[in-house]
Amino acid sequence: MVRDDEDGWLVRPSDVSKQTTLSRTTIWRLRRMNQFPAPIRISPGRKAYSQGQIMEWLRGRD
Template sequence: MTSGPEGGAVETGGPEDRLLPWDRVRDVTGLSRSTAWRLQQVGDFPEPVRISPNRVGWWESELTAWKATRTVRGLPRPRPLARPREPKLIQTARSPRRPTEKAPDATAMAIAPELSGRPAPAPPPRRRKRKTSVDQIDFGF
């Protein structure tokens, strides 16, 4: 039994009460069907009433009473974030050099290898083109 629009008590299933379909229940409660089902399983939501073999409805007075039991709670305060840990650097063959070791500039070495103190890199070996006979097909490999 809940209070009606005039302030009087409305009996569940009484002449002033209505059976609401799911679309209206969703509008009144703001819940999805699966959430309402889960709440029904734990006894925290009004049970539906079977209207016909394939149709159910909810008493408007029960939904109004259920809605009145809900309190407005603020969102939980988030915990402060932990300070991120420092990254662990792993030295590999491809790791960049340390700032104290300055990598030689490739263009400077190509222009003046004697200034870098290192020997100039050897040029890549040249491939000789084989001579082909007249009878052989040359594929250009």
């Protein structure tokens, strides 16, 4: 995890898969339908997700 001062912690896509129990492909499909938080580009070849947005998404699923 990496700290992002604006949104809190940033987590890798593999960690998001573990937290949500969704495959990376399912997350990608949900993103295409605007049903999952967008990743943040942290360098040309790397993306991460805001931990706060992921937790909010998980709470919204209940």
